[in-house]
Amino acid sequence: MGQTTERNAPTFGIIGAGMSGILAAIKLQEAGYGFTVFEKADRLGGTWRDNTYPGLACDVPSHIYSYSFALNPEWSRFASPGSEILEYFERVAKEYGVDDQIRFSDPVVRCTWRDSKDGGDNRWEVETGSGHVETFDFVIAATGILHHPKLPEIEGLESFAGPMFHSARWDHDVALDGKRIGLVGTGSTGVQITGALAPRAEKLSVFQRTAQWVVPVDQVAYSEEEKETFRTDSDALDKLHDELTMAFNDGFGTSILDVDSDMIDGIEARCREELATIDDEELRAKITPTYRAGCKRLVISHNWYEAVQADSVEIVTGADGEIERIEPTGVRTADGRLHEFDVLVMATGFKVDSFMRPMSITGADGADLDEVWAERPSAYMAITLPGFPNFFMLNGPNSPVGNFSLIQTAELQFEYAMDMVERVVSGQLERIQPNEEAAQRFEDERVEAAQNTVWATGCNSWYLDDRGIPFAWPFPFERFRREMAEPRLGDYEGAGV
Numbered sequence: 001m002g003q004t005t006e007r008n009a010p011t012f013g014i015i016g017a018g019m020s021g022i023l024a025a026i027k028l029q030e031a032g033y034g035f036t037v038f039e040k041a042d043r044l045g046g047t048w049r050d051n052t053y054p055g056l057a058c059d060v061p062s063h064i065y066s067y068s069f070a071l072n073p074e075w076s077r078f079a080s081p082g083s084e085i086l087e088y089f090e091r092v093a094k095e096y097g098v099d100d101q102i103r104f105s106d107p108v109v110r111c112t113w114r115d116s117k118d119g120g121d122n123r124w125e126v127e128t129g130s131g132h133v134e135t136f137d138f139v140i141a142a143t144g145i146l147h148h149p150k151l152p153e154i155e156g157l158e159s160f161a162g163p164m165f166h167s168a169r170w171d172h173d174v175a176l177d178g179k180r181i182g183l184v185g186t187g188s189t190g191v192q193i194t195g196a197l198a199p200r201a202e203k204l205s206v207f208q209r210t211a212q213w214v215v216p217v218d219q220v221a222y223s224e225e226e227k228e229t230f231r232t233d234s235d236a237l238d239k240l241h242d243e244l245t246m247a248f249n250d251g252f253g254t255s256i257l258d259v260d261s262d263m264i265d266g267i268e269a270r271c272r273e274e275l276a277t278i279d280d281e282e283l284r285a286k287i288t289p290t291y292r293a294g295c296k297r298l299v300i301s302h303n304w305y306e307a308v309q310a311d312s313v314e315i316v317t318g319a320d321g322e323i324e325r326i327e328p329t330g331v332r333t334a335d336g337r338l339h340e341f342d343v344l345v346m347a348t349g350f351k352v353d354s355f356m357r358p359m360s361i362t363g364a365d366g367a368d369l370d371e372v373w374a375e376r377p378s379a380y381m382a383i384t385l386p387g388f389p390n391f392f393m394l395n396g397p398n399s400p401v402g403n404f405s406l407i408q409t410a411e412l413q414f415e416y417a418m419d420m421v422e423r424v425v426s427g428q429l430e431r432i433q434p435n436e437e438a439a440q441r442f443e444d445e446r447v448e449a450a451q452n453t454v455w456a457t458g459c460n461s462w463y464l465d466d467r468g469i470p471f472a473w474p475f476p477f478e479r480f481r482r483e484m485a486e487p488r489l490g491d492y493e494g495a496g497v
């Protein structure tokens, strides 16, 4: 953006119309900036569009899984079902008038920075699968972290003769009632599916690699009276949102990082109390974890303990229960047993290191994102990248993750991005590009801190990168809030401070 007129009217390409992309669109619209939202699917909603499995629900309080500017008095439950969350995002996008500014069913396949020193205009050229090309001053990648389904590498996976699908690609044409169902995986998704299918299946075999700390919660439904209070008293709704945010993101989100925290002791004690109510000793042993709570993402459930005790449910685990291969009629475990099924469901998570890939992204001086991220993804302050000017990620690599609302993370990141953009608009910065040294310093500090978190206490989880180092934001949430509110300008090229 070399010229003053352009500086006053920057344009944005937003990639992805999930929670983060919709947020960016609404905020940019309010600020009066031009933008295009690119969405590869035919509907907005990201996670909440792709995941429709039985039992899907928020696992943080709904009143904090809401945009701070669009609180929702209508949430039916403390942790509302997935379909309600999708409706919420669709409604908010419509109310704020951004739903018809989304280019659906056309993935972005290429982003190329055209630098003025190479005869370009310091803008991003964005190309979609259909060959449509647009240029923008800034790009916001809101492409999601839990987006690309991951299937396990199990021998014979494709040989199963019946219906088999990933939890994020649920086939609703497949009958489940009275069927023999195999379910691989006991993360948050596997646990939610178990609760929903236990009463419906003739037999539900749940293949568990590692026992989970499952925190029991009540499924609280809001009464009409409570909803009416939220509808008519916006202060009460704001207060509830702020209190829950402090409790979950700042309080819980921070304490859980501390290996010796009292909060983790309390969580373990609560889970053990619930485990103690299980009479079947063998079952109790199977589902009792042997690592520190919080090392893997805590699973929250209102019906896991009841579901696993149902006659229809078998937990298959341990050395004997390890999956050896998949055969046309079912799953063969290490003890030689063949578990026969009508339907096989893979609740085996996502490729968390994909982020915006497989897009081709080329920054300044020909920097190629695939090369920069050849070992693993990283980002300065979880949001910008050296070598890729005027490019932001929402919920990108090293962002805070945990048992709290990612909406707040995206909101804080967006505010940071806007703060930086304003500095370009006002001429204080020529472009937004963190320098290599600052990015490396941040990464070194992050890696060191990450090794002292509860995530690194010896369990296998999706928080760990290929070296076994937690890839998430390892500092207190309060620090994230501060870093987002006060950008370290000296870490950016050309800032001169």
Ligand SMILES: Cc1cc2nc3c(=O)[nH]c(=O)nc-3n(C[C@H](O)[C@H](O)[C@H](O)COP(=O)(O)OP(=O)(O)OC[C@H]3O[C@@H](n4cnc5c(N)ncnc54)[C@H](O)[C@@H]3O)c2cc1C
Pocket: 015, 016, 017, 018, 019, 020, 021, 038, 039, 040, 041, 044, 045, 046, 047, 048, 051, 057, 058, 059, 060, 065, 106, 107, 108, 109, 142, 143, 144, 145, 146, 147, 189, 356, 359, 394, 395, 404, 405, 406, 407
């Ligand atoms: C089952 C499940 C339950 C969850 N529960 C919670 C919870 O309770 N609380 C919580 O805080 N978080 C939860 N999460 C995390 C959840 O992913 C985030 O809260 C949030 O929905 C992420 O929004 P996003 O917009 O960043 O990414 P996504 O929702 O993944 O959206 C990304 C969008 O980008 C699009 N896209 C990707 N690549 C391209 C491309 N090249 N071109 C065009 N479009 C593209 C995708 O199609 C998608 O629509 C859950 C995740 C899962 C999978």
